[in-house]
Amino acid sequence: MGAAIATYLVPNNGKLEQKAEQIALGLTVGSWTDLPEVDQQQLAKHKGEVVSVQEVSEEQGLISISYPSVNFSADIPAILTTVFGKLSLDGVVKLIDLDFTPELARRFPGPTFGNLGIRNLLEVSERPLLMSIFKGILGRDLSFFEQQLRAQALGGVDIVKDDEILFDNPTSPFEQRITIAKKVLQETEQVTGETTLYAVNLSGRSIDLIEKAKQAVYLGASALLFNVFTYGLDTLQALVEDKDISVPILAHPSFGGAITASASYGVSAPLWYGKLLRAVGADLVLFPSPYGSVALERDAALGIANELNLPHEFWKKALPVPSAGIHPALVPKLFEDFGIDSVINAGGGVHGHPAGATAGGRAFRQAIQATQKGIPLIEAAAAHTELAEALRIWGGAS
Amino acid sequence: MGAAIATYLVPNNGKLEQKAEQIALGLTVGSWTDLPEVDQQQLAKHKGEVVSVQEVSEEQGLISISYPSVNFSADIPAILTTVFGKLSLDGVVKLIDLDFTPELARRFPGPTFGNLGIRNLLEVSERPLLMSIFKGILGRDLSFFEQQLRAQALGGVDIVKDDEILFDNPTSPFEQRITIAKKVLQETEQVTGETTLYAVNLSGRSIDLIEKAKQAVYLGASALLFNVFTYGLDTLQALVEDKDISVPILAHPSFGGAITASASYGVSAPLWYGKLLRAVGADLVLFPSPYGSVALERDAALGIANELNLPHEFWKKALPVPSAGIHPALVPKLFEDFGIDSVINAGGGVHGHPAGATAGGRAFRQAIQATQKGIPLIEAAAAHTELAEALRIWGGAS
Numbered sequence: 064m065g066a067a068i069a070t071y072l073v074p075n076n077g078k079l080e081q082k083a084e085q086i087a088l089g090l091t092v093g094s095w096t097d098l099p100e101v102d103q104q105q106l107a108k109h110k111g112e113v114v115s116v117q118e119v120s121e122e123q124g125l126i127s128i129s130y131p132s133v134n135f136s137a138d139i140p141a142i143l144t145t146v147f148g149k150l151s152l153d154g155v156v157k158l159i160d161l162d163f164t165p166e167l168a169r170r171f172p173g174p175t176f177g178n179l180g181i182r183n184l185l186e187v188s189e190r191p192l193l194m195s196i197f198k199g200i201l202g203r204d205l206s207f208f209e210q211q212l213r214a215q216a217l218g219g220v221d222i223v224k225d226d227e228i229l230f231d232n233p234t235s236p237f238e239q240r241i242t243i244a245k246k247v248l249q250e251t252e253q254v255t256g257e258t259t260l261y262a263v264n265l266s267g268r269s270i271d272l273i274e275k276a277k278q279a280v281y282l283g284a285s286a287l288l289f290n291v292f293t294y295g296l297d298t299l300q301a302l303v304e305d306k307d308i309s310v311p312i313l314a315h316p317s318f319g320g321a322i323t324a325s326a327s328y329g330v331s332a333p334l335w336y337g338k339l340l341r342a343v344g345a346d347l348v349l350f351p352s353p354y355g356s357v358a359l360e361r362d363a364a365l366g367i368a369n370e371l372n373l374p375h376e377f378w379k380k381a382l383p384v385p386s387a388g389i390h391p392a393l394v395p396k397l398f399e400d401f402g403i404d405s406v407i408n409a410g411g412g413v414h415g416h417p418a419g420a421t422a423g424g425r426a427f428r429q430a431i432q433a434t435q436k437g438i439p440l441i442e443a444a445a446a447h448t449e450l451a452e453a454l455r456i457w458g459g460a461s
Numbered sequence: 462m463g464a465a466i467a468t469y470l471v472p473n474n475g476k477l478e479q480k481a482e483q484i485a486l487g488l489t490v491g492s493w494t495d496l497p498e499v500d501q502q503q504l505a506k507h508k509g510e511v512v513s514v515q516e517v518s519e520e521q522g523l524i525s526i527s528y529p530s531v532n533f534s535a536d537i538p539a540i541l542t543t544v545f546g547k548l549s550l551d552g553v554v555k556l557i558d559l560d561f562t563p564e565l566a567r568r569f570p571g572p573t574f575g576n577l578g579i580r581n582l583l584e585v586s587e588r589p590l591l592m593s594i595f596k597g598i599l600g601r602d603l604s605f606f607e608q609q610l611r612a613q614a615l616g617g618v619d620i621v622k623d624d625e626i627l628f629d630n631p632t633s634p635f636e637q638r639i640t641i642a643k644k645v646l647q648e649t650e651q652v653t654g655e656t657t658l659y660a661v662n663l664s665g666r667s668i669d670l671i672e673k674a675k676q677a678v679y680l681g682a683s684a685l686l687f688n689v690f691t692y693g694l695d696t697l698q699a700l701v702e703d704k705d706i707s708v709p710i711l712a713h714p715s716f717g718g719a720i721t722a723s724a725s726y727g728v729s730a731p732l733w734y735g736k737l738l739r740a741v742g743a744d745l746v747l748f749p750s751p752y753g754s755v756a757l758e759r760d761a762a763l764g765i766a767n768e769l770n771l772p773h774e775f776w777k778k779a780l781p782v783p784s785a786g787i788h789p790a791l792v793p794k795l796f797e798d799f800g801i802d803s804v805i806n807a808g809g810g811v812h813g814h815p816a817g818a819t820a821g822g823r824a825f826r827q828a829i830q831a832t833q834k835g836i837p838l839i840e841a842a843a844a845h846t847e848l849a850e851a852l853r854i855w856g857g858a859s
C-alpha cells in the first residue's frame with residue numbers, strides 16, 4: 064500500500080509530538096484512543112502515522128506524517144486536500160515536502176520529453192540550453208512578433224517563449240503566432256543550421272485547453288508555455304497525458320508566489336515548482352533566479368533545480384529555467400549553480416544588447432562556449448565582438 | 462472597454478507612487494517614456510494606469526492599478542496572471558482586492574442558484590439554513606454512511622455535506638453514496654416534511670469532472686461539494702456553466718490557507734473566498750468561522766460574507782457558510798454576525814450531542830427558531846430538551 068508523506072514546518076510550541084499526533088489523526092480517521100477495538104481494526108489501514116518530529120530551533124519544528132494512499136485517489140487535488148486541505152487554514156504551518164512511495168509515484172507521469180527528450184529535439188548535448196523571451200510584445204502586431212522571433216532565433220537561441228501575459232488576442236492571435244513561427248523558424252534553421260523551438264502561451268478556459276493544444280500541435284507549434292498555477296497542477300497533468308499533445312511543455316511560475324513566498328505559510332518552492340511540477344509532467348520549469356530583482360533565495364532556487372534533476376525511478380528529469388536578471392556575464396555563475404542540465408533564460412539580457420537581439424543571443428552562446436571550455440569570458444571576448452559588448456554593458460569586461 | 466482594478470498591500474518604502482508606476486507599466490506595456498510617440502499611440506489602450514496610492518501606515522501602503530481588459534481574455538487564469546502573475550514573485554506584496562468593471566463582470570456567471578435558488582429548493586425562507594457534516598466517515602462502509610445521513614436529516618438539517626477528505630473509494634463509492642442518499646432523503650422527507658440536500662464530494666481528475674458531475678445529477682445528487690482551490694477557479698466555473706449540472710455547488714476552502722493565510726503575501730480572504738468564488742459561480746462558500754480553533758479573523762470572515770451578499774448587477778447572492786467550532790449556543794452570535802442569509806454549519810456540534818446527531822440537529826433548529834423570535838436560548842431550552850442538553854454541553858445553559 065502506498066502513502067504520501069508530508070513534512071510541515073510549524074512553530075515549536077514545546078509539544079511537537081502532540082501536535083503531530085493531532086494532525087495525523089485529525090486529517091484521517093478523526094479520533095483513535097476512544098474508538099472501540101472493532102472500529103480500530105476497521106480503520107487501522109486509514110490512520111495517519113507520525114513519521115518523525117524534529118525541533119529545528121527554539122522557534123520552529125518539523126513534523127512528518129504518512130497518509131495511507133487508500134485514503135485518497137491518486138491525483139494532486141485529492142492529495143493536496145488530504146495533506147494540506149483543512150490544515151492550510153489551521154494556524155501557522157507551511158508544507159515543506161511531500162514524498163510519494165513508489166506505488167503512488169508511478170501513478171504520476173513525469174515529463175514526456177524531459178531533459179534528454181528536449182536535447183534530442185534540438186540536437187544539443189553537453190551545454191546548457193539558451194532561452195529568450197519576447198519583449199514589450201503586448202499590443203504589438205504580428206510583424207513585430209515575426210521580427211522579434213527571427214532576431215532571437217538568428218542569435219542561436221534554442222527556445223523562444225511567449226510572454227506569459229500575452230493571451231489569445233485579436234492583434235496577435237494564438238493560431239497565427241504558431242503558423243508564423245513555424246515559417247520563420249524553418250527559415251532561420253536554414254541560416255543557423257540549428258533548431259529553435261517556439262513556446263506559444265496556451266491560455267483561455269480550462270475546458271478548451273486540450274483541444275486548443277491539439278490544434279496548436281496540428282498547426283506546427285513546437286512547444287507550449289502554460290501558466291499552470293492559475294489553472295491547477297492536475298490540468299497540466301491532463302495536457303501532459305494526452306498523446307496528441309506531442310510537444311514539450313514549459314511551466315510558468317505565474318501566481319506561484321501567492322503560494323510560496325511566505326516563510327511561515329503555503330508551500331515550499333522546491334516542492335511547488337520542483338517536485339510537484341515534475342510529477343505532473345512539466346518538461347521545463349521557469350522560476351525566479353537568485354540573481355535578479357525578482358529573486359528567489361539561493362537555497363530555494365537550487366532546491367527547485369535539484370528536485371527537477373534528481374534521479375527518479377519513474378520520472379524523467381525536467382529542465383530548470385532560472386529566470387530574471389540573467390545576462391551573459393552571469394553564464395559562469397549559472398554553470399556553477401545549475402550545471403549544464405539547465406536552461407539559461409534572458410529577456411533584457413538578449414534584447415538589451417546594444418547591437419540587438421541577434422547579437423544578444425550570440426553573446427550568450429559565446430559565453431556558454433567559453434565557459435564549457437574553461438576559458439574566462441574576458442579572454443573569449445577578445446575574439447567575440449558580441450560578447451565583448453555584452454560584458455561592457457552588464458559587467459565582467461574587466 | 463472594461464478593466465480589472467487590482468489593489469495591493471505593499472511595504473511603505475516612501476516611494477509608493479514610483480512603485481505603483483513600475484507595476485502599472487511592468488505588468489502591461491513594459492516601458493513608456495522611452496517609447497517613440499508612434500508606439501505610444503499604438504500601446505495607449507494597453508497601458509496599465511495607477512488608480513490610487515495610499516499610505517496606510519508608516520509601514521504599509523495600498524496601490525490600485527487598472528489593467529485594461531483588452532490585455533487579457535475574460536477568464537480567471539488570464540486575469541490572475543495579469544494582475545498577480547509575475548508580481549506574486551516580486552517581493553512583499555499581497556493582492557487585497559480585484560474590481561471588475563461591468564463589461565468584464567458580466568463575463569462571469571455568478572451563482573446559478575444562489576441564496577434564493579437554494580431557499581426555493583428547500584422551501585425555507587427567513588432563517589439561516591442548517592448544514593452538517595459527516596463525522597469520522599473515512600474508511601467506514603455504506604451502512605455507516607446511510608445511518609449518519611439519516612440521523613442528520615431527521616434532526617432537521619437542510620444540507621448534509623460529505624467530508625472533503627472523502628474521495629471516490631471502494632468502500633463508499635461516489636455513485637453508491639448518491640443513490641443511497643436519494644433513497645434515505647426521500648424517506649426522511651416523509652417523516653420531517655422537509656427537503657434535505659446531500660452534497661456529494663466531486664473529486665478525481667479535472668478532465669473527468671464534468672461527466673462525473675452529470676452522472677451524479679442523473680443519479681439524483683442534490684448538491685455537489687468541490688475542493689475548488691486544489692483544482693482552480695476556472696474549473697469550478699466550467700461546472701457552473703454546464704447546463705446539465707443542475708444542482709447547487711458548495712465550494713470548500715481546502716488548501717485555501719496556502720494562498721490567504723499570510724498577512725504580507727498571497728490573496729486576501731474576502732477576495733479569494735468571497736468575490737472570486739461568487740464570480741465563478743459557487744452557490745455556497747465554506748470558510749473558517751471566527752469562533753473555532755481553526756479560525757479566521759473576524760474582519761476577514763465578515764468580509765467574505767459581505768462579498769457573497771452584496772447587491773450585484775450580474776451575480777446572484779451566494780450563501781456564506783462560516784464553519785468550525787459551531788454549536789447551538791453560538792446561534793444568536795451567528796445571527797448577529799452573519800444575518801439570516803447564511804448557513805449555520807456544524808460537525809461536532811451536531812454529532813457530539815449527548816442524545817445523538819438527530820437531537821443535535823433539533824437543538825440547532827430550536828436555537829434558530831428561538832433566536833428568530835427574539836427569545837433567549839436559556840428560555841427556549843425550558844421547552845426543548847435537545848436544546849437544553851446542548852447548552853449544558855457547550856455552554857449558554859446559565
Ligand SMILES: [Mg+2]
Pocket residue numbers: 226227228547
Ligand atoms: Mg513576462
Ligand SMILES: [Mg+2]
Pocket residue numbers: 149624625626
Ligand atoms: Mg472535514
